[in-house]
Amino acid sequence: MPEHEFLRTLELFDQHHILDHYRSLSFHQRQAFLGSNGALDFHLAFQLYHKFCESNSGAIDPATVSPPDVIPIPKDSGQNADELAARSQGESLLRGQKAAVLIVAGGQGSRLGFDGPKGTFPLSPVAGKTLFQLLAEQVRALSNRYSATIPLMIMTSSDNHKDTIDFFKQKKFFGLEPQNVHFFSQGVLPAISPQGNLILKDKVHLYTSPNGHGGSLKALSDSGLLSKMIEAGYEELFYCQVDNPLVKIADPVFLGHHRRARSQVSTKVVRRRNIKEKVGVYLKLEGKDAIAEYSDLDEKYMSALDEKGNILYWAGNTAIHIFSLSFIKELNKDGFALPYHCAKKSAYVISSDWEPASIDLWKFETFVFDAMPFARRTCCMEIKREDEFAPVKNKEGDDSPDTAREAMSALYRNWLITAGIDIPEGSTLEISPLYALGPQDISARTGRLVIPAEQEIYLE
Ligand code: UTP
Numbered sequence: 001m002p003e004h005e006f007l008r009t010l011e012l013f014d015q016h017h018i019l020d021h022y023r024s025l026s027f028h029q030r031q032a033f034l035g036s037n038g039a040l041d042f043h044l045a046f047q048l049y050h051k052f053c054e055s056n057s058g059a060i061d062p063a064t065v066s067p068p069d070v071i072p073i074p075k076d077s078g079q080n081a082d083e084l085a086a087r088s089q090g091e092s093l094l095r096g097q098k099a100a101v102l103i104v105a106g107g108q109g110s111r112l113g114f115d116g117p118k119g120t121f122p123l124s125p126v127a128g129k130t131l132f133q134l135l136a137e138q139v140r141a142l143s144n145r146y147s148a149t150i151p152l153m154i155m156t157s158s159d160n161h162k163d164t165i166d167f168f169k170q171k172k173f174f175g176l177e178p179q180n181v182h183f184f185s186q187g188v189l190p191a192i193s194p195q196g197n198l199i200l201k202d203k204v205h206l207y208t209s210p211n212g213h214g215g216s217l218k219a220l221s222d223s224g225l226l227s228k229m230i231e232a233g234y235e236e237l238f239y240c241q242v243d244n245p246l247v248k249i250a251d252p253v254f255l256g257h258h259r260r261a262r263s264q265v266s267t268k269v270v271r272r273r274n275i276k277e278k279v280g281v282y283l284k285l286e287g288k289d290a291i292a293e294y295s296d297l298d299e300k301y302m303s304a305l306d307e308k309g310n311i312l313y314w315a316g317n318t319a320i321h322i323f324s325l326s327f328i329k330e331l332n333k334d335g336f337a338l339p340y341h342c343a344k345k346s347a348y349v350i351s352s353d354w355e356p357a358s359i360d361l362w363k364f365e366t367f368v369f370d371a372m373p374f375a376r377r378t379c380c381m382e383i384k385r386e387d388e389f390a391p392v393k394n395k396e397g398d399d400s401p402d403t404a405r406e407a408m409s410a411l412y413r414n415w416l417i418t419a420g421i422d423i424p425e426g427s428t429l430e431i432s433p434l435y436a437l438g439p440q441d442i443s444a445r446t447g448r449l450v451i452p453a454e455q456e457i458y459l460e
Pocket of ligand 1: 155365
């Protein structure tokens, strides 16, 4: 944006404190200020600010809520047969190079408070592998198993784009072919104070925040990767977050159910632990599948019980999805379709130029699951939390590195027990994705596996 237009825009939105600051800068600093902030969408940010000033309610009209239809965890022979058929269809998709993988890793990871991209956090219980390594090795194992190219796309944001790429280069892409790993950056929006002011991060940067995980569906299209994938014949996109080390990447059963349902957006859900758990809820809104943020759903629905005393709206969102690529294309056809939400947060702004300070700010984000109401067909399947869902959100307590490590070790113990192998009590376990992706891979290995009586056991 040329300088005069930039200044006019700031004036239009009464940002006189920023104009004063800008005028106090040297020529080179002004250039830098313009370079780093000139492309921000101030019109959208202030439009959203005014919208959320008038009403912050994303609250859902209670009259429209009902429980969803969910593919259950198989309990009888019919359901087992369904799962087998889905697996076989999913495996054909993988073999036929119809499935690609997207990991969203553009978030700020503020609750974890780790210095660096969240994906570079060393997590695994014995080998200390990072989240990126755990996920990338799954893609490698699947590519080997199905003799297929499974492209891995990673969404970053401007804050962590370079560090993420440098990390993959330094780790030699964890054995993946570099040409099959694609990085793209999501959009950012300026944050705004509750009083309607832009916020300085340092002398030449305004405080911005990534535009939410929903931004992945726009950035994928804007980056040209969506067209590239479609032209290469890929049809389905397995989507997950960087912070769940238990996620089953491109699970063939999930892919198969998605295709059998002719779904455009599919989701894996877990039973909510209790009515207080802060997790998005999968339900029907006006008869269509949707996911409601816990903060948008009236307390009486969050805590509703059925006639047996079980949680009525039990399906918690795991943020594990499959999107049809053609559907993502449709979503972007006439401008990006997802609605924005406003996160009212405080942030500790640290800079070399100012005294560190805690400030209140509003961030504007889109949520990937808001794509669901646009879909003609959706599909939802239940999974066991202990098998597939252990997100790393907080530094300690619930959903922390410690709980994720415990969940990983417990899961690997279960795999070995299922495969009929004795394991010493009290040991911490880790199985590399390159050794096994599930208990059936352990049983399929020839020869008897003897586990040493050690405190820490790592199978690779
Ligand atoms: P969260 O909403 O849990 O955010 O993101 P976060 O950045 O990991 O952590 P906090 O809230 O700052 O503590 C869930 C997933 O969505 C990605 C994150 O990287 C994470 O994988 N995400 C989130 C994005 O890619 N972009 C965003 O704008 C927001």
